Amino acid sequence: MIQLTRRGFATGAMSLAAGTAAPVEPSLRLPPTDRPTVALTLDACPGNFDERLARLLVENEIKATIFVTALWMRWNPNGLAFLLAHRDLFALQNHGARHLPPILGTRPVYGLRPAGSWDAIETEIAVGADTIQTASGTKPAWYRGASALYSPEVLDPIRHMGIGIAGFSLNADQGASLPAATVAARIAKAQSGDVIIGHINQPLRPSGGGIAVGAAALKRQGMTFAWLPG
């Protein structure tokens, strides 16, 4: 079997880019466990820090995986310090350097300009990972692209970097756009194995409060909250 180099994959991705296939939204669930378990994953896209949500998670001792962008880390030093002060609950993973969707071509998604090329996607991932490692001392194992959409051609090259692609199975807040009661009801219906996606960068929107209420209700029902494995 021919051992492909990283550059070999990159070239392959670039040549496939001409087709600009429709973006895909990978799904992710946790492996089976003995007791009911979900993963709460919260994106820190560029924006602010939803300290209300973070404090409620701490009060309820609920673990969450926080997907941070390097931009968010730079803009929210106090938020980053809060997360790092609660490492028993919050694990930092990679949401990219500049929040550029890992999509080839030029067509915007959700109003975001895509990274456009494999080189730009690789930089987005690598710089995001380096920023997290510098801040926390821990190298992230997971990447979730901005928009959670990916050009299908770049999925294997990303995995070849040794990075897991953090899909999800339950969308709690639709980009922090839903009312709190709706978000709480969606989370309360989570099943064991679900990877829940929400946001922790929109303190002025009601959805963050709904995440806290829904997660606390799940925990009272006996659900265990785990980080993404690895």
Ligand SMILES: [Zn+2]
């Ligand atoms: Zn995002």
